[in-house]
Amino acid sequence: MANLIEHKRAHFDYEFLEHFEAGLQLFGTEVKSLREHRGKLEGAHITVRGGEAFLMNAEIPPYQAQNTVGKYDPTRNRKLLLTKKELTKLASAEEKAGLTLVPLSMYNKGRVIKLRFVVARGKKKGDKRQAIKKREALRDIAREVKRGVEKISKHLR
Known part of the structure; x- marks a missing residue:
């Protein structure tokens, strides 16, 4: 498909x-x-x-x-x-x-x-902006989680 x-x-x-x-x-x-x-x-x-x-x-x-x-x-x-x-x-x-x-x-x-x-x-303009903000927030959270995992894995070595 x-x-x-x-x-x-x-x-x-x-x-x-x-x-x-x-x-x-x-x-x-x-x-x-x-x-x-x-x-x-x-x-x-x-x-x-x-x-x-x-x-x-x-x-x-x-x-x-x-x-x-x-x-x-x-x-x-x-x-x-x-x-x-x-x-x-x-x-x-x-x-x-x-x-x-x-x-x-x-x-x-x-x-x-x-x-x-x-x-x-x-969607209205406000809805689109809200979706963009939500997507950026999720991206920032994922980035911070990834950094935290990398720091922890360095300490475990």
């Missing part, structure tokens, strides 16, 4: 509530392009319309630009393959105020390419 592409900024911008996994309807050239780790999920989102879920604004460039069919759109909408139960759950989550469906990564699962996405709530 190697990640082909991922949305790295999502962890900073959103608070994750629930994780999902879905298959994708892709062209063969898109699969080849993804296997070369070409593509972007930044700015992409998932929408549920008419009982179907779609990945919107995800950019997958053509595998070979010179061999691409004339009117290939790299940011076209791609259908997600989900069960009806998952679709109803996602539709109700999408309707709630403040919640959105954010793609995290595309990866191989055997020979199939899957999309990992989450139901998420956007």
